[in-house]
Amino acid sequence: MSTFLYSKISFIRFHFLALASILFFLNTSIANAQNEPIQLKYLGTAGWQINDGKISVLIDPYISRVKLGNGPGISPDDNRQTVKRSDYFVSDTVSIDSLVQKTDFILVHHSHFDHLSDVPYIAKKTGAKVIGTETTCNILRAYGIPDEQLYPVKGGEDYQFENFAVKVIPSIHSALNDKHYLDSRTYTEVPEAPLRVSEFIEGGSLMFLARFAKHEVLTMGSMNFVERELVGLKPDILLAGVNRSQLGLYKYNERLLAVTNNPKWIIPTHWDNFRLPYGFSQQDAVEQKLLPFVEDVIKLSPKTKVLIPKHLGTLTID
Numbered sequence: 001m002s003t004f005l006y007s008k009i010s011f012i013r014f015h016f017l018a019l020a021s022i023l024f025f026l027n028t029s030i031a032n033a034q035n036e037p038i039q040l041k042y043l044g045t046a047g048w049q050i051n052d053g054k055i056s057v058l059i060d061p062y063i064s065r066v067k068l069g070n071g072p073g074i075s076p077d078d079n080r081q082t083v084k085r086s087d088y089f090v091s092d093t094v095s096i097d098s099l100v101q102k103t104d105f106i107l108v109h110h111s112h113f114d115h116l117s118d119v120p121y122i123a124k125k126t127g128a129k130v131i132g133t134e135t136t137c138n139i140l141r142a143y144g145i146p147d148e149q150l151y152p153v154k155g156g157e158d159y160q161f162e163n164f165a166v167k168v169i170p171s172i173h174s175a176l177n178d179k180h181y182l183d184s185r186t187y188t189e190v191p192e193a194p195l196r197v198s199e200f201i202e203g204g205s206l207m208f209l210a211r212f213a214k215h216e217v218l219t220m221g222s223m224n225f226v227e228r229e230l231v232g233l234k235p236d237i238l239l240a241g242v243n244r245s246q247l248g249l250y251k252y253n254e255r256l257l258a259v260t261n262n263p264k265w266i267i268p269t270h271w272d273n274f275r276l277p278y279g280f281s282q283q284d285a286v287e288q289k290l291l292p293f294v295e296d297v298i299k300l301s302p303k304t305k306v307l308i309p310k311h312l313g314t315l316t317i318d
């Protein structure tokens with residue numbers, strides 16, 4: 001079942017706007033693919049699989065999409081078992097196996113369950129190297145991931161790997177609870193596995209500038225950033241955190257676009273309702289979160305193209 005209606009909404013809503021600036025598409029290419037276009041597959045939440053033919057990188061792959069709690073955001077049509085924050089987290093390995101095969105690296109922005117909880121299984125299955133905070137690495141050690149696979153970072157590192165370089169950028173978490181959010185806890189020791197949902201603590205937040213052969217992708221895992229840490233970066237692709245928690249921040253869109261030098265491509269991330277399985281309608285998230293952001297980007301940076309991916313859809317940029 002696929003109930004996304006981006007095209008319809010967008011054409012109605014943006015009829016009088018610069019429609020050419022918005023590209024809504026699924027499994028399609030921009031321009032003709034020549035050598036090694038970069039492919040970005042949206043896994044939902046803040047999750048991506050990026051592949052440029054030479055290297056495959058996962059970002060915050062959260063595929064289980066558990067049915068968390070009974071509040072708003074849960075669909076009556078979702079007949080899976082409800083998961084509480086006090087429950088031990090169990091990955092949906094069937095879904096993961098259907099989506100994730102080979103991957104070289106996994107970049108993790110922070111350690112909350114909607115970013116990290118599927119990484120133990122994926123790291124074990126693929127042998128991928130993981131770049132993340134001390135807390136992220138200690139959680140992975142708890143699940144038996146060996147140190148050879150782990151690159152603990154705190155922000156400021158700039159690492160060259162084969163076919164790929166990563167600048168690790170200090171960042172901050174979304175200002176949850178209407179700005180009443182601060183969680184300074186970290187795991188400086190290896191916790192006991194398995195972890196409960198609530199035990200996937202933030203553990204500090206990062207951004208990444210992932211440099212591929214032809215593209216520089218600036219990634220976000222939260223709806224927040226430290227402006228001075230982004231000065232001088234010129235990514236051509238920005239995975240921009242878009243949800244609701246950025247709305248109380250001072251000129252979020254304007255500052256983000258300006259400090260990143262108005263990237264050629266902006267792809268919103270972390271905008272969906274991750275309590276719903278793949279295939280369920282994300283209409284509310286599209287209307288309430290994405291469309292206002294797209295309208296604003298059109299005004300602030302008319303040359304920027306905003307790309308809206310569907311779940312499990314692949315964007316290809318030459």
Ligand SMILES: [Zn+2]
Pocket residue numbers: 110112173202
């Ligand atoms: Zn988080």
